[in-house]
Amino acid sequence: DARGTLLSPKYKSKFNRLAKIHRSLTTSYERNLWIALPNLQRLQKRLGIPDPVAEDALRIYTQTVKKKLTMGRSIDTLLSASIFAALRVHGIPRTAEEITKVAQIPKKKVIKAYRLILMEVLPKLNMRVQHFTSERYVDKFNEELKLSMKCRNIAVKIIKKARESGFNSAGKDPKGIAAAAIYIGSKICTENRTQKEISKLARVTEVTLRMRVKDLQRYANMVD
Template identity: 45%
Template sequence: MVIAPSLINAERRAYNRDEINSRRRTEPLWRKFGNRTVIGQFTMDSRGNHLLPEKRALFARLNKIQGSLINSLERNFWEAKPKLSYIANRLDIPDYIQETAWNIYRLAAKKKLTMGRSIESFIGASMYAAIRVHEFPRLMEEVVECSILPLRSIHRALALIVRKVLPELGMKYSPISSNCLIHRFGNELHLSMPIQQKAKKLLFVAKRSGMSRIGKDPKGIAAAVLYLAAKDTEEKRTQTNIAAIARITEVTLRTRAKQIWKFANRFTTIPPQWMAR
């Protein structure tokens, strides 16, 4: 039975920087790679006084020695880590996916897959591979938009990662599915949950009727079923709006909508107004 709480030998609160520093019992966590401290090339000391030529020569010498002690792998990590964090922040990637992407990139660098290739391409490929491992709804095009390299370069790096890195880490690459994109596009289009469920049911019926997904972009399929599901309702969206959200052309949207409607309604003719602009 507890009558009243009591603090024994409680420390006095710290109110200023000096008191906080004097009571600190731990040190900042060291980096796992790169320099613990950085020796720069300066002409003044901390008080603003100019350094003597002998001191400047000494610090320049120390800076050169310090740079020679860092191997190429640590230098690679030093450059790659901020770029990976930049992409993750731009795309609102959770920390656990960012950690997976970093583990993928580290193994790729240790296996020397980045030698002779662009670091940026492997950074983007590692991030997208981690996204697909965790089945997070982000598109390859969004990763490319955060990079300075074209889609082709990231695709090449992704192929190497899927073939040589993910099996060693025990990870499985799952291609993006239309069902996952239905909910994402539906939320971005502000469509209600009944419309999204109707779109999923329409896609299920089309697949069951024999519609093949080989060679078809999941973005186009997801956008088409949402377009068909909302077409005759109060939540109707224009083809231009849906195509912009899905990052496809209006021609692709109309083509996929025609194919899905054909398989979902085998004995029903396609309403011509559905294919109109």
């Protein structure tokens, strides 16, 4: 043992078994990260994720492995969830659909893993996610659709006017509200974008978009 005392055959055998288990766990942990790191780099490149976000995603993923949260979950599922969590920690409004489409992992599995990370991992790392408002998604969609700042400002004003007037957004996806405001704004600015184009970008159905347009249309008339 540590004091130099000879171990009895019984305890020596037990010690050897524990040492073997420890080596196995270490090897398993290292093997997991050996596979995960290039996969993370691939996803980072394809999604265009900044280095600080990728570094935090790796920290999050490493913690999931240390806490043995990998049981029944694939490496890519946990990596995708770690990336999604890191993006939200950094306040970057990327959707789960964007990540799962690139990673080719079912969204339901990634969201389930993300919720686990939210409860079990982020507090341990002193990380907190930022919750995105519809206005944040307006900025994202406006930029990706290459619309003017005028259109962006109108869309934001519509959302704010709706909120001030008592519009109940509880239970409604902020992406859908943002998409509807952008659609209405693009019409007002004569920078027309189709519902199909906007719903595809926002990862919401055209039915949802039409419903949110109907909800917000009345407030567009109140915008200066």
